[in-house]
Amino acid sequence: MYNKFAKIVIIAILIFIIPNSVSAFDKSNLLNNLIKYSYPEIKVLEKDKTQRESNTKETQHYNQKNSQYINVYVGEENIPTINTEVNSDINLKSDVYSQNLRITNDKPEILIYHSHSCETYLDSPEGNYHSEDKEHSVMSVGCLLTNELSSLGWGVAHSTTYHDSPTYNNSYARSSQTIKSAMNKYNSIKITIDLHRDGLNIANEAVKTNIHNKYTTTINGQKVAKFFFVVGARNDDVAEVKKLADGITEYANKKYPDLIMPVVVKPYGRFNQSICDNALLVEVGSNGTTSDEAQASAKYLAEILDGYFKEKHI
Known part of the structure; x- marks a missing residue:
């Protein structure tokens, strides 16, 4: 557990200290290699040539028992936009839900x-x-x-x-x-x-x-x-x-x-x-x-x- 946490911290630090002179393509390759080296159980999938050329790479970790997987997006341009709008009829706050x-x-x-x-x-x-x-x-x-x-x-x-x-x-x-x-x-x-x-x-x-x-x-x-x-x-x-x-x-x-x-x-x-x-x-x-x-x-x-x-x- 502590070793994995340490790896995550190291990867996070490296993301910020990689020199700006390094190209976006090289940065992504470096980050992908860091992920694969740190977590050998994770498989990096490159879906097609166009995706490779545009540096859109996705990592999936598949848990066979629960049919779950985790996506790791490399590069800010590949992170999906989250919709922050909320239906006004939805109120899930603790003052409405006492003890959940x-x-x-x-x-x-x-x-x-x-x-x-x-x-x-x-x-x-x-x-x-x-x-x-x-x-x-x-x-x-x-x-x-x-x-x-x-x-x-x-x-x-x-x-x-x-x-x-x-x-x-x-x-x-x-x-x-x-x-x-x-x-x-x-x-x-x-x-x-x-x-x-x-x-x-x-x-x-x-x-x-x-x-x-x-x-x-x-x-x-x-x-x-x-x-x-x-x-x-x-x-x-x-x-x-x-x-x-x-x-x-x-x-x-x-x-x-x-x-x-x-x-x-x-x-x-x-x-x-x-x-x-x-x-x-x-x-x-x-x-x-x-x-x-x-x-x-x-x-x-x-x-x-x-x-x-x-x-x-x-």
Whole structure:
């Protein structure tokens, strides 16, 4: 740990002391070599000749267990611009979220939480779309979904506890404690929603465009992110979990046919879906959609959930 920290400090110092007389191309080559020498487990990818000539180099570290990777951008010209605009309806401050929890009713019926709280959208690329930028993350969508469901008469508890920071490993084990704690405190909770966004490898601009087109649609003239439900096949009650996801998907298709994508069943997962009788894992958009597009989906997702649960008397 200390050796890696020392390497990072050395690299940071060298970045500032490299003479201005050294060309930008030579600086980038030097920095890439420093990264590869210091971290042999990191692979530097040069995607094409044009990219090499323009000195646009990206380093990826791929963690096979969690399918995560980290981008290291060399040169200021290669760092994506972060959108700093925030929807005025999003308030994730500590005075609203006491101990990372906001309650809209003394007897909340729905718990919204995020096993992967650091998942951010296209306009917040820091940390390869994983950071504590709450306002451009799945937390912001959770906040708006809380607002929308509350306006429809539901009592909602929304948790902004980080379950994947500082480490991604065991995120679901940590989020299970959040669920159990909330349900122990509020026995009125009968629905749990683990809100994520899908994650894909955005290798280049063409891939980014394809992902964006796949995960967005237009409703009432507004571009919104599509969403879908995920079912963990390792749940003892997987049939009931899938029945719920299929039921909501069918209901959504009748109202907004192009808004919802098919249910995904993951054979290796549990996703804490046995803790509550009505457990949902929903992916709203992806890292190829913007936070505005994902946030715009919240009112439609709320409308669909409200209509389905009331129709089924849940």
